[in-house]
Amino acid sequence: MTAVPRGRLIVVGTGPGAPEWMSPEVTALVAEATDLVGYMTYVDLLCDILGPAAAGKTRHTSDNREELDRVRFALDLAAQGRTVALVSSGDPGVFGMAAAVFEILDRDPQPAWRDVDVTIAPGISAMFAAAARAGAPLGHDFCVISLSDNLKPWEVVEARIAAAARADFVIVFYNPASTQRQWQVDRAKALLLEHRAPSTPVVLARNVGRDGEGVRVTTLEALNAADADMRTLVIVGSSQTRTVLRAHSRAGEGPWVYTPRHYPEDRATGEARS
Amino acid sequence: MTAVPRGRLIVVGTGPGAPEWMSPEVTALVAEATDLVGYMTYVDLLCDILGPAAAGKTRHTSDNREELDRVRFALDLAAQGRTVALVSSGDPGVFGMAAAVFEILDRDPQPAWRDVDVTIAPGISAMFAAAARAGAPLGHDFCVISLSDNLKPWEVVEARIAAAARADFVIVFYNPASTQRQWQVDRAKALLLEHRAPSTPVVLARNVGRDGEGVRVTTLEALNAADADMRTLVIVGSSQTRTVLRAHSRAGEGPWVYTPRHYPEDRATGEARS
Secondary structure (H helix, E strand, C coil): CCCCCCCEEEEEECECCCHHHCCHHHHHHHHHCCEEEEEHHHHHHHHHHHHHHHCCCEEEEECCCCHHHHHHHHHHHHHCCCEEEEEECECCCCCCHHHHHHHHHHHCCCHHHHHCEEEECCCCCHHHHHHHHHEECCCCCEEEEECCCCCCCHHHHHHHHHHHHHCCCEEEEECCCCCCCCCHHHHHHHHHHCCCCCCCEEEEEECCCCCCCEEEEEECCCCCHHHCCCCEEEEECCCCCEEECCCCCCCCCCCEEECCCCCCHHHCCHHHCC | CCCCCCCEEEEEECECCCHHHCCHHHHHHHHHCCEEEEEHHHHHHHHHHHHHHHCCCEEEEECCCCHHHHHHHHHHHHHCCCEEEEEECECCCCCCHHHHHHHHHHHCCCHHHHHCEEEECCCCCHHHHHHHHHEECCCCCEEEEECCCCCCCHHHHHHHHHHHHHCCCEEEEECCCCCCCCCHHHHHHHHHHCCCCCCCEEEEEECCCCCCCEEEEEECCCCCHHHCCCCEEEEECCCCCEEECCCCCCCCCCCEEECCCCCCHHHCCHHHCC
16 A cells, blocks of 8 residues: 655746746756646746756646636646646746635635645746846835736726835836737826936846846836837836946946935935825 | 956845755855855855855955945955955845945945946845745735835835835835834834734744744734844735635644735725725
């Protein structure tokens, strides 16, 4: 007689995409996995990053829109005693697959899943990689907002942008645009300009850590919907965010962008008070 | 004749503290460094994590309060042609040393520093490690606020808490308390309770990835200033954040905490509209 195997579901992220940003934990967890489940682009990226450590796993890839089905499939596989890595991009806890796993476990739990051991592996998020390339725009209080209205009403997005703008947070926008959604960046810009100077530094970071990486520094006034697509992160500075010329600029590099850790006394009233 | 060496300043973080969360990039960059500069606790932690890769470096450690002096010292060393790793905790771009470097380069630049090449290495932040241990509390829009009023007026902190509470963001509090500061958590709690239910899940994460790690789940109502110190991160859920019982709870583990990726239509008005 053998003991009934207890399956594992390991939720991992690819990190931004560069092998040097992949945590040793994810490398080790994926090496133990029997199965990889995820959106094809992310599973392929993970396998590219890990090379031999990801070889010989059964791959189950699907379309990006079937997230909840993918979670159920991964839990079913794990319940059979397999060690399943569910693959997300970036950090799986930030707009990634980790929340989808708990949504299913909460709202539609199946008795067969009871013996599945769940582990979430944190990673370097795309926004921290983008921030590091640009300097230190996230050096002080900041907000992270998804501009997609696929999963939430646009009024909620607007309320959050307005609140973050009034309270002078640096703001990171995920999912600023897609082929189906183009107008959100312009609308966000208009809301931000009600509270923030046209000269506010904006970082546009695309594919950081991957082929075709590009980081560009512009201003809120010059920000344009055409600057962003689904692979772009947009970081909008606070009233305190500044630029510094780089002494040695490589091709295409703009100035450094940073947000000081201190906040001046004379800004404690006015716009910053919401 | 030899070429004048061009020094390097590499700003790295320890990550949360566990070796499996240290990026290969930081390991490689520190291996190349000739000098390590930083607050003693962080330099020691980095050396513990990296072991042999950090051996043989000249260590320059100082008190935590001398951050700007430490930056100047690191830049001076680099300007002599050395490869200097400036060590922060977590991700150096989030309330870390990266912003301090640009503050100095912006406000007090020295001609000798012109040839120093600056690199910021992103890392896994403490909040993502804490979130992964707890489940997926950061699965949807969130704000990150330092509760310290050492570097900003408390009115700015309050305005940000109120704005984040009204717009229904999940909120991560860094620096909730120190031996000198004890009252901020209670004041933040009072502000949050004006907009959020007493039963709102709260994650208290202490020393995640280090000795003595503890992650506890409580509610906003039960949150107490005594729950937090300078090594604690506090994550306060939004109106949508939920808990799910773990089928297999290890000693001391509470329920999973997660924030769904979707936001219900019927919450698009009222509290969420600021």
